[in-house]
Amino acid sequence: MFSEFLQFLFTGVTIGATYALIALGFTLIYNASHVINFAQGEFLMIGGMATVSFMALGLPMPLAITLAVLLSGLMGVLLQRFAIAPAKKADVVTLIIITIGASIFIRGLAQLLWGKQYHVVPNFSSDEPIRILGAVMNTQSLWVLGIGTVVVVALVLFFTRTMIGKAILATSMNKQASRLVGIKTQFVLMLAFLVSALLGGIAGVVVAPITFTSYDIGIMLGLKGFVAAAIGGLGSGVGAVVGGLCLGIVEAMAAGYLSSDYKDAVAFSMILLVLFFMPRGLFGAKVVERV
Amino acid sequence: MGMTILRRMAAATGITLLAAVFTMSAHAADPIKIGSFLSVTGPASFLGDPELKTLEMYVEQINENGGVLGRPLELIHYDDQGNASSARSFASRLIRSDRVDIIVGGSTTGATMASVPLVEQAGIPFISLAGAVVITDPVKKWVFKTPQSDRMAAERILEDMKDRGFTKIGLISGTGGFGASGRTQTLNVAKRMGMEIVADVTYSGSDTDMTAQLTNIRNTKGVEAVLNFGFGQGPAIVTRNYDQLGMKLPFYQSHGVASDSFLRLAGKAAEGLRLPGSPLLVPESIPEGDPQKNIVRNYKAEYEAKWGQSVSTFGGYAYDGLMLAVNALEAAGSTDKAAVRDALEGIQGYVGVTGEFNMSPDDHNGLDPDSFRILEVVNGGWVLID
Numbered sequence: 001m002f003s004e005f006l007q008f009l010f011t012g013v014t015i016g017a018t019y020a021l022i023a024l025g026f027t028l029i030y031n032a033s034h035v036i037n038f039a040q041g042e043f044l045m046i047g048g049m050a051t052v053s054f055m056a057l058g059l060p061m062p063l064a065i066t067l068a069v070l071l072s073g074l075m076g077v078l079l080q081r082f083a084i085a086p087a088k089k090a091d092v093v094t095l096i097i098i099t100i101g102a103s104i105f106i107r108g109l110a111q112l113l114w115g116k117q118y119h120v121v122p123n124f125s126s127d128e129p130i131r132i133l134g135a136v137m138n139t140q141s142l143w144v145l146g147i148g149t150v151v152v153v154a155l156v157l158f159f160t161r162t163m164i165g166k167a168i169l170a171t172s173m174n175k176q177a178s179r180l181v182g183i184k185t186q187f188v189l190m191l192a193f194l195v196s197a198l199l200g201g202i203a204g205v206v207v208a209p210i211t212f213t214s215y216d217i218g219i220m221l222g223l224k225g226f227v228a229a230a231i232g233g234l235g236s237g238v239g240a241v242v243g244g245l246c247l248g249i250v251e252a253m254a255a256g257y258l259s260s261d262y263k264d265a266v267a268f269s270m271i272l273l274v275l276f277f278m279p280r281g282l283f284g285a286k287v288v289e290r291v
Numbered sequence: 292m293g294m295t296i297l298r299r300m301a302a303a304t305g306i307t308l309l310a311a312v313f314t315m316s317a318h319a320a321d322p323i324k325i326g327s328f329l330s331v332t333g334p335a336s337f338l339g340d341p342e343l344k345t346l347e348m349y350v351e352q353i354n355e356n357g358g359v360l361g362r363p364l365e366l367i368h369y370d371d372q373g374n375a376s377s378a379r380s381f382a383s384r385l386i387r388s389d390r391v392d393i394i395v396g397g398s399t400t401g402a403t404m405a406s407v408p409l410v411e412q413a414g415i416p417f418i419s420l421a422g423a424v425v426i427t428d429p430v431k432k433w434v435f436k437t438p439q440s441d442r443m444a445a446e447r448i449l450e451d452m453k454d455r456g457f458t459k460i461g462l463i464s465g466t467g468g469f470g471a472s473g474r475t476q477t478l479n480v481a482k483r484m485g486m487e488i489v490a491d492v493t494y495s496g497s498d499t500d501m502t503a504q505l506t507n508i509r510n511t512k513g514v515e516a517v518l519n520f521g522f523g524q525g526p527a528i529v530t531r532n533y534d535q536l537g538m539k540l541p542f543y544q545s546h547g548v549a550s551d552s553f554l555r556l557a558g559k560a561a562e563g564l565r566l567p568g569s570p571l572l573v574p575e576s577i578p579e580g581d582p583q584k585n586i587v588r589n590y591k592a593e594y595e596a597k598w599g600q601s602v603s604t605f606g607g608y609a610y611d612g613l614m615l616a617v618n619a620l621e622a623a624g625s626t627d628k629a630a631v632r633d634a635l636e637g638i639q640g641y642v643g644v645t646g647e648f649n650m651s652p653d654d655h656n657g658l659d660p661d662s663f664r665i666l667e668v669v670n671g672g673w674v675l676i677d
Contacts, residue, residue, distance in 0.1 A: 004506060007536075011502040018499075116336055118524045120556055127559075129535040136502075136536050211499035212524050212556055220497035256503035260492045261466070 003134030008256040009249065010132075014141040014210070016248020017148045021203035022225025023232060023240035024155065025196040030234050031172040032192035035095045039079060039103035041222020042110075043200025046072040048213030049110060051205050052119040061122070069201035075106070076197020080190045088186065103218070110215040121208035140209045147206050151199065152241060158195075159237075168192055172235075227267075231274050233284025242282060246270070322365035323358070323626055325350065325616060326391030328381040328406070329420075329609075330398040333372035338398040341594075341606030342420055343368060346395065348597050349613050359620050367391055371402050378402030379409065386413045392626040393619075395612040397421050398605075400468060407434055416632045418615055420608040423472050427655040435635055435655045437611040437645055441473045441520075443660040444546045445480040447567040448518060451665050451677065453484060457515035457541065461490040461508035463501065463529060465521030469547055473520030489513055494525060501525075502532045509538055516540055522547030527556035534560035541565070546663060549604055554671060565676065567663035569604040571644060576675040582642045590644050607644035614643055 022040060029037040050071045054064035083102045084095060124143050129136045159165040170178040171188045179185055204213070211217065228247045232239025247267055254266035274282060327346060330339035350366045358364060367389050371378035378397065385391045386409060393416045397403035400423040407426075410417040410433050417434050419426050424440035452460065460481065464474040470493070481488050490511040492504040508517060517540050519529045526548045533542060542564040544553075549568030554561055570577050570587050577584045590610055594602045616631075618641055623630035638650045638657065646662025665677040 004510060007506045008503050011500050015500055117552060118527070118556055120558065129537075131537075138535055207499070212527065214524070221499070224497075252500075252503045255492075255494075256507060260494055260504045260507075264495060 004256070006133055006135035008252045010135055010137045010141065011256075012249035012252030013245065014138070014144055014248070015251060016228075016245035017141075017144045018203060018207045018211075018221065018244070019224050019228040019247050020241045020244025021144075021148055021151065021199065021206075022221060023229035023244045024152070024237065025199045025203070026226055026229040027232075027235055027237055027240045028155075028196040028199065029192050030229075032168050032189055033084075033095070033172075034092050035084070035099065036226070036234070037193075037196065038096065038099045038222065038226075039106060040196065040200055040225065041218025041220075042103045042106040043072045043076060043197045043218075044204035044207075044221055045107070045110060045213065045215060045218035046075055047201035047204025048121060048208035048217060049114050049119065049204075049215065050201075051121055051208065052213060053114065055121075061124075065205050068205055069198055072201025072204065073194050073198040076193040076195075076200075077190055079106075079197070080193035084189070084193070085186060103222075107215055107218065114215055116215060118212045118214040120212060121205070123209045124206075138210065140206070144206050144210070147202065151202060152237070155195075155199075155237065164188075164191060227271055231271055231281055233278075233281025236281070236283035239281055239283030246282075322363045323360070323393075323620065324365050324367055324389060324391040325613070326385035326389055326394045327366060327368040327396035328371045328378050328385065328394075328402065329368060329396050330373040330402065331370040333374065335373035335399050337603070338420070338605045339370070339373070341603045342396075342398055342609035344598050345594065345606040345609040346613055348594065349610065352593075353617065359617050360624065360626075364617075368396070371398075373399055373402070375399075375401040375405040379405040382406035382409050386410070386415055391415070392628070393616050393631060394418070395420070395609070395616050400426065400472075403434075403436075407431060410434060414632075415628055416616070416619070416635055418612040418635070420605070420612055422469070424476065425472075430653060430655050433632060435615070435650070435657075437608045437615065437643070437648075437656075439546070439645065439658050439660070439663060440476075440656060441469070441545070442476040442480065443658065444567050444663060445473065445477040445520075446484075447660045447663040447665065448543050448545070448565075449477070449480055449484055449486055450660070451565065451567075452516050452518075452541075452543070453486065455516075455541065458486045459489045459513045459515045460486060461492075461511060461514040461517040461540070462488050463490075463492050463494065463504055463508060463517065463519050465523070465525050466493050466495045467521065467523070470521035470525075473545055473547070477518065477520060494521075494529070496523060496525060498525065499528065500532065501529045502536060505529070505532050505536055505538065509536060514540060516543065518543040518545075520545045520547070524556060527553055530557040530564065531560045546604075549666070551601060554668065554673075559671070561668045562670075563668060565665055565667045568666045568673070569607055569645060570664050570675075571602060571604055571607050572666060572673045573664065573675045576673075582647070583644070586642060587644055604645075611643035611645050611648070615641060615648065 025040045047068050050068035051064050054067050079102055083098050123140045125139050129138050167183045168188050171185050228244035229240050232243025251267050255263040329342050331343050350364045354363045369381035395418045397419040400421040403419040403421040403426055419436040422438045424442045426436050464470040490508045494501045519526050544566040546567050570583055574588045574591050591602045619631050619634040622634035636650050641648045646658045648657035650657040666673045667676050
């Protein structure tokens with residue numbers, strides 16, 4: 001009985017940690033520009049797929065992963081430079097639509113370059129699962145959780161301890177005032193895309209051994225990540241993490257205790273409930289419009 | 292004056308003769324048009340891509356050997372991208388503007404079923420390459436198909452379970468069209484064979500972890516064997532989760548993942564699982580004297596030599612579709628649509644890549660469950676069990 005519960009919890013936390021990492025990427029860019037970057041899932045895909053092809057070239061795994069994450073970061077910068085920056089005068093909705101277009105474009109490129117097949121990334125460490133109190137955990141889940149924690153801590157430090165991090169926060173709060181105190185807001189925006197894409201790339205690599213990877217993996221994981229970010233309250237880092245974990249755990253519990261048929265329905269009802277009673281999400285900032 | 296008339300007459304006769312010769316030769320070389328709509332790109336491209344390659348390759352080969360009924364074949368094909376509504380409009384174009392003689396195509400059940408009403412109305416022989424049982428059950432006058440149905444797969448799997456003494460089954464299936472239809476068929480077949488589905492869980496196509504569902508099956512009392520009906524990456528994840536949970540029950544997959552790419556994804560977690568598959572996966576293990584042996588071996592060798600990629604079961608459906616069409620055209624002796632249809636329905640004992648086809652007025656598929664071979668994964672490869 002308890003082992004059953006523990007099993008569902010492990011499953012939920014692993015999926016949830018993945019959603020949380022993706023949600024953090026959404027949060028970062030949203031904070032810096034109020035744009036919801038629907039190409040976030042594609043960074044994930046690039047992370048996983050590039051690792052596969054670098055490893056196929058014979059590179060050792062750590063190097064392949066590093067290169068793949070960097071490539072994903074580069075993609076983020078390119079996206080900002082060539083798709084978002086030229087339209088900086090456009091309003092937020094236009095920019096969001098641009099990111100949707102960009103995601104379709106990137107996916108198309110990936111399909112041409114890498115084909116349509118699913119690929120495997122080997123586990124980072126042993127394939128032998130760990131047994132705890134009758135429940136089983138994949139070693140890769142530990143990697144997902146561990147790397148997720150490291151990334152969250154690093155992000156917190158980045159935003160509270162470094163000048164650049166503070167500049168990004170300042171830009172998100174008030175663009176004009178930041179410009180007045182000498183922050184280059186376009187540069188900050190590019191930085192936000194870079195960090196967010198690196199984050200997406202990392203998420204893509206660590207989950208690839210669990211989910212497999214293919215040119216269209218970004219659609220499904222990206223959407224779930226967006227949902228997690230919305231539950232937590234767009235723009236809140238804590239919210240992204242909590243939202244992701246909640247979504248994952250609710251999904252796993254619903255699949256385990258209710259029926260797997262209603263798993264997604266339960267998850268989506270949860271979103272409706274949360275957004276109905278707390279329209280800004282669990283941790284969303286209270287925004288006061290000054291007139 | 293007399294001379295002029297004579298000359299004119301001669302000239303006129305010459306022209307008429309010439310024209311006659313031209314029309315005759317044009318008639319002799321008039322190609323037989325084979326129409327096709329396939330999901331060459333899009334989510335079902337793993338079906339349509341090898342199917343189109345197979346059709347192109349064998350139409351070319353048949354033409355080099357003199358064509359059919361002394362006429363060359365012409366392949367007219369469109370890409371429906373896995374979209375049923377575009378499949379329907381392409382079917383309409385094939386019938387109305389290309390005026391094809393026979394249609395071999397329809398990679399997915401959706402695309403096939405969308406075009407069936409048009410085909411039935413126009414009265415044109417149509418050989419579908421899609422799986423679900425609804426295509427030929429109930430029988431439709433003009434519609435035939437080459438792959439085995441999911442009902443046969445369910446029958447074959449449950450038979451093998453029964454032979455091994457398992458009657459209580461845990462079922463996990465995808466919620467996509469293939470998995471859902473497979474689940475229905477499995478439930479029906481199990482009832483008929485006196486077997487019991489004691490656990491019945493599902494997962495959706497975008498799920499990345501099925502541990503929770505499998506835990507439920509594991510905790511259900513009395514499960515003796517587990518069957519997963521689905522295709523795509525889902526079954527590979529199920530297989531891995533199954534292994535991680537340390538489940539030791541005999542495990543079966545459906546024909547939906549009978550391919551080498553599944554083995555690559557599932558890795559060593561797939562060891563020991565069984566599934567019904569095409570003999571194409573084990574060309575060397577087919578016993579000598581089996582009528583399919585040479586056909587399967589040749590198809591595999593020719594496809595791989597021409598395209599430089601490994602052969603797939605789905606391409607085999609297109610091979611059989613084209614060959615059935617050619618057989619029927621030859622038996623009918625013309626491209627008269629009703630005659631070709633009757634000839635298709637009368638095909639007996641045609642041995643193809645997928646199996647031996649015995650068509651009849653009540654059976655427009657013509658295969659029996661035994662055309663599926665039960666395969667087991669041993670040391671990362673397929674081994675023929677039955």
